[in-house]
Amino acid sequence: MDYRQLGKIGWKTCFSAHLTEEQERNAFPVRVGAHFGRRILCLTGSEEIALPIEQLDVCGELAVGDWLLLDNESRRGVSRLPRESLISRKAAGVKSQTQLIAANVDTLFIVCSCNHDFNQSRLERYLALASESHVNPIVVLSKADLCEDRDSLRQQASQLISGLIVETVDARDSGDMEPLAYWCRSGQTVALVGSSGVGKSTLAMSLGAGPISTQGIREDDSKGRHTTTVRSIHCLSAGGVLIDTPGMRELQLADCEEGVAEVFDEVVSLAEDCHFRDCSHQGELGCAIAAAIESGELDARRLRNYLKLNAEQARNAQSIHERREQDKKLGQFYKMTLSANQKRKY
Known part of the structure; x- marks a missing residue:
C-alpha cells in the first residue's frame, strides 16, 4: 500500500491498526469522496474510482470521509474501517x-x-x-x-x-x-x-x-x-x-444528549442544586436555575435553548428508534413470508 498517497487524503496510522495481514495483501483502502445517488466516488490519493453502490453493499451505510477496503481483483467492497468520528x-x-x-x-x-x-x-x-x-x-x-x-x-x-x-x-x-x-x-x-x-x-x-x-x-x-x-x-x-457540505436550512438534533449537556454545562451544573430532583426549571420552588436567571448569573435565552434542544433531541431519537424497530420487524416478516412460500413450492 502506498501510504504516502493515502496521506494526501487524510490517512492516519490509527487506521492501519485495523488491517489484518490478509487484508493488506488482498485489499486496498479508499476514501469515500462523494455520494452521487447510486454511485460512490472513491479516492486512493492517486486516482478516482466511481463504483455502483451495489458493489459496496457489504460496507453498510456510507458517509463522505469513510475509509473502505476494496478487493484487489474485483474492486468490490470488503469492509468499512471503524470510524474515528x-x-x-x-x-x-x-x-x-x-x-x-x-x-x-x-x-x-x-x-x-x-x-x-x-x-x-x-x-x-x-x-x-x-x-x-x-x-x-x-x-x-x-x-x-x-x-x-x-x-x-x-x-x-x-x-x-x-x-x-x-x-x-x-x-x-x-x-x-x-x-x-x-x-x-x-x-x-x-x-x-x-x-x-x-x-x-x-x-x-x-x-x-x-x-x-x-x-x-x-x-x-x-x-x-x-x-x-x-x-x-x-x-x-x-x-x-x-x-x-450543502447549506443546512434545518438542523434537527437526534440522540444528542451528551452534546447538549456539554454545550450547556453551566445549566446542567446549576440544575444539581435545585430543591427537587425532577425540577423542570419553570418556576418551581427552590429552582437554582430560576435564581441564577434572576441574579443575572445565567442568561434566560440559554435556558430556553437548552430546554428546547434537549427536548428536541430526545423526541427525535425516540422517533428514529421506533422507525428502526418497525423496519426490523417488517424485514423479519418479509423473511418469514419468503421462507413460507419456498416451503410450499416443495
Whole structure:
C-alpha cells in the first residue's frame, strides 16, 4: 500500500491498526469522496474510482470521509474501517431517519456570516452536534467586511462554551485566512457546515480547495442560495483535506444528549442544586436555575435553548428508534413470508 498517497487524503496510522495481514495483501483502502445517488466516488490519493453502490453493499451505510477496503481483483467492497468520528443529524422534513453528514473528521468549521445569519442559538445547535460527534469545533464568522463591529460578534460567539476558538474572516483576504491553516495541515480532515449563503464555498477556495462555483446573497434579508449540492472531499494547499457540505436550512438534533449537556454545562451544573430532583426549571420552588436567571448569573435565552434542544433531541431519537424497530420487524416478516412460500413450492 502506498501510504504516502493515502496521506494526501487524510490517512492516519490509527487506521492501519485495523488491517489484518490478509487484508493488506488482498485489499486496498479508499476514501469515500462523494455520494452521487447510486454511485460512490472513491479516492486512493492517486486516482478516482466511481463504483455502483451495489458493489459496496457489504460496507453498510456510507458517509463522505469513510475509509473502505476494496478487493484487489474485483474492486468490490470488503469492509468499512471503524470510524474515528461521525457527524449526523435527523434527516430534514418529517422522515424519522438519520442523515450521515461526514465521517473521520478532526475539525468542524462552523461557518456563520457577520450579517442577519448570526444567531447564538443556531451556533449552539452546531456546537452540540460537534460535541456529540467528538469533533473539535471552530466557529468561523465569515464576511467580516460586511460588519462594522466584528469584535462584538466574536465575543458573543466565544461566550457560548469555554475555550471555544472563534475566527472572524473575510475569505478574500489571505491574511484573515492564516489562523485557519493550522487546522488544515497534512493528515487533518476539516468539514464545513453552516446555512446557505454564508460563504462556505468561497472559504473552501481560499483554503486551496480549487474552483467551486459561488453565488451571492439576497440583499433584503441576507438569505443565501445553495451552491454546494453534494458533500465532497477536496485537497487543501496546507496538506489536509476538506469536506464541503450543502447549506443546512434545518438542523434537527437526534440522540444528542451528551452534546447538549456539554454545550450547556453551566445549566446542567446549576440544575444539581435545585430543591427537587425532577425540577423542570419553570418556576418551581427552590429552582437554582430560576435564581441564577434572576441574579443575572445565567442568561434566560440559554435556558430556553437548552430546554428546547434537549427536548428536541430526545423526541427525535425516540422517533428514529421506533422507525428502526418497525423496519426490523417488517424485514423479519418479509423473511418469514419468503421462507413460507419456498416451503410450499416443495
